[in-house]
Amino acid sequence: MAGSTNFLNRNKSVILYGVFLAILLFLLKWLELRFLIINHAFEIYAGSIAVIFTALGIWLALKLTKPKTILVEKEIFTGQRGAFTLNEKELSRLNISKRELEVLQLMSEGLSNQEIASKLFVSLNTIKTHNARLFEKLEVKRRTQAIETAKKLSLIP
Amino acid sequence: MAGSTNFLNRNKSVILYGVFLAILLFLLKWLELRFLIINHAFEIYAGSIAVIFTALGIWLALKLTKPKTILVEKEIFTGQRGAFTLNEKELSRLNISKRELEVLQLMSEGLSNQEIASKLFVSLNTIKTHNARLFEKLEVKRRTQAIETAKKLSLIP
DNA sequence: TTTGCCTTCATACTTTAGTATGATTTTTAA
DNA sequence: TTAAAAATCATACTAAAGTATGAAGGCAAA
Numbered sequence: 001m002a003g004s005t006n007f008l009n010r011n012k013s014v015i016l017y018g019v020f021l022a023i024l025l026f027l028l029k030w031l032e033l034r035f036l037i038i039n040h041a042f043e044i045y046a047g048s049i050a051v052i053f054t055a056l057g058i059w060l061a062l063k064l065t066k067p068k069t070i071l072v073e074k075e076i077f078t079g080q081r082g083a084f085t086l087n088e089k090e091l092s093r094l095n096i097s098k099r100e101l102e103v104l105q106l107m108s109e110g111l112s113n114q115e116i117a118s119k120l121f122v123s124l125n126t127i128k129t130h131n132a133r134l135f136e137k138l139e140v141k142r143r144t145q146a147i148e149t150a151k152k153l154s155l156i157p
Numbered sequence: 158m159a160g161s162t163n164f165l166n167r168n169k170s171v172i173l174y175g176v177f178l179a180i181l182l183f184l185l186k187w188l189e190l191r192f193l194i195i196n197h198a199f200e201i202y203a204g205s206i207a208v209i210f211t212a213l214g215i216w217l218a219l220k221l222t223k224p225k226t227i228l229v230e231k232e233i234f235t236g237q238r239g240a241f242t243l244n245e246k247e248l249s250r251l252n253i254s255k256r257e258l259e260v261l262q263l264m265s266e267g268l269s270n271q272e273i274a275s276k277l278f279v280s281l282n283t284i285k286t287h288n289a290r291l292f293e294k295l296e297v298k299r300r301t302q303a304i305e306t307a308k309k310l311s312l313i314p
Numbered sequence: 315t316t317t318g319c320c321t322t323c324a325t326a327c328t329t330t331a332g333t334a335t336g337a338t339t340t341t342t343a344a
Numbered sequence: 345t346t347a348a349a350a351a352t353c354a355t356a357c358t359a360a361a362g363t364a365t366g367a368a369g370g371c372a373a374a
Contacts, residue, residue: 053207057214097320110302113361126322132363133320142330143301143361145267254350270331283352289333290350299360300331 087154094137094153101155103130108147108156244311251294251310258312260287265304265313 091101106116113131117124131143140146150156248258263273270288274281288300297303307313 050206050210054210054214057211058218061215061218095319099321107301108305110297110299110305112299112359122321123323125324128362129322131361135362140267141362142267142269144264144304147301147304148265148267252349256351279351280353282354285332286352288331292332298332 084157085154090153091155096134096137096155100130100134100137103127104134104146104150105156107131107143108150241314242311247310248312253291253294253312257287257291257294260284261291261303261307262313264288264300265307 096104102120103116106119111119113127114124117127120127131146135141135143135146138146138149140149147156253261259277260273263276268276270284271281274284277284288303292298292300292303295303295306297306304313
C-alpha cells in the first residue's frame with residue numbers, strides 16, 4: 001500500500017540528499033584546506049560519518065513515519081430516501097404514457113379507481129381503460145402486481 | 158493536517174535518534190582513544206557533522222513524505238436493497254399475528270386472495286378473514302393501502 | 315391531410331375483493 | 345386448566361376491480 005508514490009519520494013530524497021552531501025563535503029574540504037591541515041584519513045572519516053548518519057536519519061524518519069498513511073472513511077449514501085429518479089428508459093420502452101403513469105402512481109398510493117377518477121376529473125370507466133392498458137404493458141393481471149413491477153422498474157417511488 | 162499524530166512520531170524519531178547518536182559518538186570516542194590520538198577538535202567536528210547531517214536527513218525525509226496522507230473513500234450503503242429489517246415494535250403494537258403478516262407479504266407481491274389461499278393451503282375465506290383483520294389493524298380499506306402502509310412501517314420489504 | 319397514438323367515455327359482463335356474522339379448532343399464556 | 349388469542353372455515357351479501365368491445369375527439373408526425 002502507498003508504495004508507488006513513496007518510491008519516487010524516497011528516491012528524490014536520496015538523490016537530493018546525495019547532491020547536498022557532495023556540496024557540503026566540498027565545502028568542508030575547502031574549509032579544512034584553509035584552516036586545518038589534517039591527514040586524508042580524517043576526511044574519509046568525516047565523509048563516511050556524514051553519509052552513514054544521514055542515511056540512518058532518512059531511514060529512521062521513513063520508518064517511523066510509515067504509519068503516516070491515514071485512512072479517511074468517507075460515507076457515500078447510496079440510499080434514495082427522497083431521491084427517486086424515474087427510469088425513463090423503461091418508461092419509453094414499455095410505451096407508458098404520462099396519463100397512465102399518473103394513474104399508476106395514484107394506484108400505488110392505495111387509491112381506488114373511483115378515487116383516482118375523481119382526482120383526475122375523469123370517469124371511472126376511463127380509469128379502468130387506463131388500467132387495462134397499463135396491465136397489458138406491464139404484463140400483469142392485477143393492480144397489486146402492477147405496483148410491484150412498477151416499483152422494481154423505478155417507474156414509481 | 159495530519160499534525161497531531163506526526164508530532165509524536167517526529168519527537169520519537171528525534172529522541173531515539175539522539176540516543177542512538179550519543180551511543181555511536183561514545184563508541185567513536187572510545188575507538189579513537191584506542192587507536193588514534195587526535196586532538197579534540199576532530200571529535201567535535203565529527204560529532205557536529207553527524208548531528209547536522211542526520212538532522213538534515215530526518216528533516217528531508219519528513220518533508221518529502223508529508224503528502225503521504227491518502228484519502229480512502231469507503232462506500233457505506235445505507236440503501237435498503239436487500240437489507241430489510243422488520244419493525245417488530247410496530248408489529249406488536251398493531252397486534253399483527255405471524256399468519257397475518259405472511260398474508261400481507263404475499264399480498265404485496267401481487268398475489269390474489271385465491272393464490273395466497275393455495276400457497277398457504279387454506280381456504281379462500283380464511284384469507285378473506287385475515288385480510289379483514291389486517292385492514293382493521295392497519296386502519297385501511299383496501300389491500301393496496303395495506304401494502305403502502307405496511308411498507309412505510311417496515312412491516313414488509 | 316391522413317395515420318397513429320393518446321385520452322376520453324360507455325355498456326355489459328365476469329371476477330375478485332371486501333364486509334358481516336357466526337362457528338370450530340388450536341395455541342398460548344395466565 | 346381455563347380463558348384469551350389465533351387460525352380456520354362457511355354463508356351471504358355488497359363493492360370494487362377487471363375484461364371486452366366499440367367509439368369519438370384531439371394532437372402531432374409523416
